[in-house]
Amino acid sequence: MIPNVDNDSIVYLNGDYVRLGDAKISVLDRGFIFGDGIYDVVPAYNGKPFRMDGHLARLERSLASIGIKVDMTRADWEALVHDLLKRSGLGDCMVYIQVTRGVAKRDHAFPANTTPTIFCMVSPFVRPGAAAREQGYSAVSIPDVRWLRCEIKSVSLLGNVLAKQAAVEAGVDEVLQFRDGYLTEGSSCNIWMVKNGVLLAPPRNNLILEGIRYGLLEELTAAGNITFEIRPISQQEVDEADELMLSSATKELLPITTYNGKPVGSGKPGAVYASLRAAYDDAIAAL
Numbered sequence: 001m002i003p004n005v006d007n008d009s010i011v012y013l014n015g016d017y018v019r020l021g022d023a024k025i026s027v028l029d030r031g032f033i034f035g036d037g038i039y040d041v042v043p044a045y046n047g048k049p050f051r052m053d054g055h056l057a058r059l060e061r062s063l064a065s066i067g068i069k070v071d072m073t074r075a076d077w078e079a080l081v082h083d084l085l086k087r088s089g090l091g092d093c094m095v096y097i098q099v100t101r102g103v104a105k106r107d108h109a110f111p112a113n114t115t116p117t118i119f120c121m122v123s124p125f126v127r128p129g130a131a132a133r134e135q136g137y138s139a140v141s142i143p144d145v146r147w148l149r150c151e152i153k154s155v156s157l158l159g160n161v162l163a164k165q166a167a168v169e170a171g172v173d174e175v176l177q178f179r180d181g182y183l184t185e186g187s188s189c190n191i192w193m194v195k196n197g198v199l200l201a202p203p204r205n206n207l208i209l210e211g212i213r214y215g216l217l218e219e220l221t222a223a224g225n226i227t228f229e230i231r232p233i234s235q236q237e238v239d240e241a242d243e244l245m246l247s248s249a250t251k252e253l254l255p256i257t258t259y260n261g262k263p264v265g266s267g268k269p270g271a272v273y274a275s276l277r278a279a280y281d282d283a284i285a286a287l
């Protein structure tokens with residue numbers, strides 16, 4: 001019995017549909033031994049996946065970047081996501097997909113002829129409620145001590161786990177990570193800043209995991225006539241931000257209203273957030 005999950009929910013493991021409580025992998029799976037694998041998280045509303053193309057394209061990029069070849073076409077992935085969503089019967093939920101290099105004798109180099117392990121599950125998710133949307137999150141800054149391939153959605157998440165734990169221990173909701181004095185991202189989300197009405201985001205490079213919301217916010221800012229600029233953002237600029245916000249598949253878009261113990265701008269969610277938030281809700285409603 002795994003606590004706090006629906007042990008009876010049906011998951012996909014290497015071609016089979018099994019109860020979550022019964023799903024098992026080998027102790028020699030390279031995901032377990034080395035963190036040698038990748039994952040993605042596709043949100044779904046009312047049982048319908050949101051921006052699935054972007055998530056599956058990123059899954060394929062992650063696989064290619066670490067040289068894992070799977071016997072799955074894009075259409076196979078789509079069918080799997082739809083199938084699991086249907087079996088789950090859930091409305092608002094997230095589809096978690098993980099692929100590891102498979103099971104082999106412990107040896108760092110890629111093993112020959114190993115079949116990748118493919119795992120997929122659907123879990124319910126509670127959309128961020130009124131309190132988070134209206135009061136906003138609190139955050140503190142920490143140094144980004146992770147590796148230099150953050151663009152890969154790797155299951156080796158120790159750096160991100162320690163970053164999130166730093167938030168918990170500081171009594172705040174999230175961290176903003178900085179490398180060499182420049183903003184990278186949160187523990188498991190991207191960070192956005194507003195100055196003089198312009199929405200700013202750190203560059204899409206190896207220092208961050210480019211969220212699927214990068215493309216979405218690019219579209220929403222264009223539609224809403226909000227200037228959007230992607231460029232390095234210094235720690236000092238963040239200290240002087242008019243607005244800060246975060247985004248991820250599961251947090252959607254939320255304002256950060258307290259940063260390093262001080263109010264951000266007015267201390268209330270700002271006008272750019274409000275406009276993008278409304279447009280985000282419209283995009284979900286249009287599914």
Ligand code: PDD
Nearest residue numbers: 041187188189190209211212213248249
């Ligand atoms: N995390 N940066 C990091 C390090 C992340 O882990 C995530 C997502 C993002 C935002 O990506 P997207 O907008 O595509 O969700 C940015 C997921 C939700 C997770 O690990 O559960």
